[in-house]
Amino acid sequence: MKLVLFDCDGTLVDSANLIHETMRRTFAHFGKPEPRVEDTKAIIGLTLDIAIARMQGKPHADDEAVEMMAYYKTLFAVVRQDLDFKEPLFEGIRELIDAIGPREDLLIGAVTGKSRRGLKLVMETHGFDKYFVVSRTADDCPSKPHPAMVTECCDQTGIEPSDTLVIGDAIYDMQMAKAAGATAIGVAWGYASVDELNKAGADAIIHHPSELLSHIG
Structure with missing residues (x-):
């Protein structure tokens, strides 16, 4: 039995435009210079308060970053609806999940810097909630790269980290x-x-979702 844990933003769904527009409006509200798209993409995956602090060159999340995070969260659903951003799946992801989801030798989960609510919306929108049996979000654990999201999923499923793949x-x-x-x-x-x-330690790089099958076995 193996555990396959997927990141969400940038791995399953293309959410950069939605995240950037929400971040842009947040920075404008607080009188901050508008961030570049590249700045936003560089922090996707981190917990929001830490991400916002990093975008301003701060080493740690301060009270202002926490306040900006709270405002961002109130905006996210509004921006998603206003601009009809649907966080589309990357090409080949649906076919991959449909192929591995029913397998009895695998368990599938998510480890993401999204909120629990945000992950739930993605799972339900794309019909993946029937396959993903375990998950950890920014609401549950310290921000990546802390290992808690992975180790807690392993503990919950009873599968060792050595039998776990993080994508x-x-x-x-x-x-x-x-x-x-x-x-x-x-x-x-x-x-x-x-x-x-x-450079960050990847054991392998895949260029299309179908290539993951050879690593799962």
């Missing part, structure tokens, strides 16, 4: 996987470069 597009996903003792699989279609993923 993600961010350096934080790779670092989290390695810290937990799991296999780190980087995806080339997300928001970090292949070089960045390799």
